[in-house]
Amino acid sequence: MPPWPMRRRRVPALSVASALDYAWCIPSMDRLCMSRDASYAILRQPARPAAIAPFLGQLGIALAALTAVPALVALVSGERIMLLRYALIIAGLGLVCVPLSLRPRVGRLQANEGLVITALVFIAPPFLLAWPLMAAGLDYGAALFEAVSGITTTGLSTLASVEQRPPAFLFSRAWLQWIGGLGIAALVPLWLEPGPVARRLAGLEQMAVESHSPAREFAAQILSVYVAVTGIAFALLWLVTGDAFVALLHALAAISTGGFSSYDNSLAALGPAAQLATIAVSTLGAVPLLVFLRGARGSLGGALGDPQLRLLLASGALVALGCTALLVAHSGLAWPAALRHGLVLAFSAQSTAGFSSLDIGMLSDTTKLLLIFAMITGGGIGSTAGGIKLLRVLVFLRTVQFMLRRTRLPAHAWARPRLGGQELDEHLVNNSLALFLLFTVSIMLSWLVFVAAGYPPLDSLFEVVSALATVGLSSGLTASGLPGPLQVVLGVDMLLGRLEIVAVLVLLGPMTWWPRAD
Template identity: 50%
Template sequence: MAYEDRLEPLSFAVRPRVVLKYTGQLGLALAALTLVPLGVAAGYEDWPMAWRLALVVTLLTVAGVPLGRLRSPRTIQTNEALVVTALVFLVAPLAMSWPMAATGIPYLDALFEAVSGVTTTGLTTLASVAERPPAFLFTRAWMQWYGGLGFVVLSLALLIGPGVAARRLANISGEGEDLIGNTRGHARRVLTVYLAFTVAGIALLWALGLAPFAAVVHTLAAVSTGGYSSFDGSLAGLGVSTQWAVTLLSLAGAVALSTWYRAARGGPAALADDLQLRALLLAALAVTVVLALFMLRSGQSWSEVVRHAPLLALSAQTTTGFASLDVGALDPAARLTLAGSMLVGGGVGSTAGGFKILRLLILLRLLQILLNRTRLVEHAVVEYRLGETRIEPEEGLRALLVVVLYIGVVALSWLPFAAAGYDPLNALFEVVSATATVGLSTGITALELDPWLKGVLCLDMLLGRLEVLALLVVLYPRTWFGRRND
């Protein structure tokens, strides 16, 4: 009997009732969140967008209320939690793209903006955003804000009650890595930290001279490491102090939110002890130095390098995507350096994208152990630790799988762009930016980009935000067909 056949009695397909119940509850969260841009659209008297948003709220509520009342299961399977999470990140851009198309842009580009928003990517096909209505610009940034925190975490904090299902959804969303107390309490604490950074960021940017609307948009996009700007040049036209304020907000979002909660309770020592934060800062410093050397070699002045290299390095490492200069004008080595930084990304449990710096640390530690074993006696037992934390073999395997999947997605997505005749390095940069949910662009992403290549980038953004596996589970036939655990 094959190994898969022996596992079959222990395998269960997803239960439609369970998927519908929690998708409905998360849909209600989306409906509540959509009330905010609806209010902004009404306030700016943008009635074409406002009535479409109102209809979206109505439809989500009408569908979500009866689904949310379905009988709760005793437990929720891992495949069910993955499917629910993936479906919500598919439903949200589909629902929001129609209101965004009210501004006169083609529907496909409205869908691209919505996918880029909810996945906290920040890529845009629009040649100019400064001329777009305020309600449109706010909606993009707002989608990044709640996409960065995650529908699951918001729902755990606001709608879904405690229990096994909540814990399973928390783990799938990446917020179960470091639970403090019960799941719902943890979600609320994370939301509190997120709101605190948001309020403080708006006040800081306003105090530094940004108009209130621009302060709100840039704060929402910074703390979510999203990168949508209300200016055509991103951060290029802002003063140095404002650029750094936005960048530091992005850095705060790229650190696990639970780390900030511990620091608020235990003092700065919690930050100093955080391995991911130290690795993130070290990586950003290394990228800054390498990037500065390449910029100097290409003829840029010391003043330009000192101003732009740290900002670009932090933008790439935190996967925020704000830019203070034209990335496409950098030399090939600098672009390749940024691409590598983007692919790694920020910390687990943060709003950042990429395959996460913790997974890189785990793989580097595994490599070190394998090298050390070559000089040990045959039967020596080596404990797998990262800092003071013991790493289980399954965790190392999972980290390796995620990294391999990310690289595989990038490679497969790069081929269509190369086949279409785009510069290979620029094409690689673009698909890495989409997959790592960054938003920096060499100029390939534009209105005139072939529709099917826009589709490739949309798929990359979704795969990157869901860390590939969740979307693969949705597409896997055995997820839907087979024996059910009823």
């Protein structure tokens, strides 16, 4: 018998609002969310705009400061219209965000408020920063697609050519990816993995989401590591390319696993050494930044023993071997060239960087499917990579393994799966499985739209997965001739994938903002 009295209730019709409400309930898998009783109504905590506003003000000021960098490049390169538009955006952000940042704090941030802030940080800026990009001859729709692709570190583009665009435009795209990578590495791990076991496995055990000062300390540490690794990447690429500006653009795009290149044919325009160096930097971007922090503090063994790092390298190597064999079999390439292209494609997909050294549309169907697998698994939590993330893949595999082992134990035996010496709790397992489901549903719905529009099924699947996993590899469908509604689908997929779906559901969920009487 249940511990509460059973009573018959009339079930209301499911509206769009209630569907969004239940969609937020699914990822959390909270028992209170499942039991629609009076005690849950008492415990509900709607998001408070007064608590969110000061943080949005501070982040808006940070965005204005970061936007000053491409404005300076526009000034140096003589792009006056772009400079003027950047200056107006900086001034507008200052006028709006400074007063917001000075508002008094209203208690500690709740989890739903942190997710709302994270979602707005990625959704709002592209609508502003698309305006300066229009100075390069783009209409607002094309500029918005580039801005969304940049801030989400995806790298898909509808432009027929970028090589003839002004230097300030090329730098602005790469800079958008760099600040997007910084945001996802500093903000998202604080809110999407709040459980204690998940935080220990991701290296966040000392960062409490309820307290502002540890979050600020965490962001400062991540920024220092991010800048240092970017500087190393720039020096390496400058050494192998001999062109400081090309090296800077590709370093910004690679360390953020963004994939925007200053060449129309991506890495195919660079030499073999530059290609491999760029992919090496992209792989570093897919490693959790806290791994570098632990290594810098002297814990080299702990850094190299990180389970996400080992799985990233192992999975990338396996995909590279598969791609190499398929390129030899289907494309007729010699083994040395096939191995180089296989490494570039595999680690570009696994790290979700999106650089390419070959025309993806010319690859065999089997190669595309292999790359789809690498793209959807992605990199590590706490890195700039997209995808489902390797920690969740490890949790999923360990859960399946435990389910099989559980069949050999007595029914009354107490046991839980373990990963990295940590006992996996129900919260982490349920969140990981729910995110797998949400990604699958999002892929299927977007894929259905493309297939219904008459596009080839496999190429459509490749494009949708590339957008949702924020990779940027394209089978050729993302181009200037892609219909507007399908560009919107890809843009939404990029935002959903960058925010891992949950933050968007929280932002749009009615129950985030007001309680509903039962």
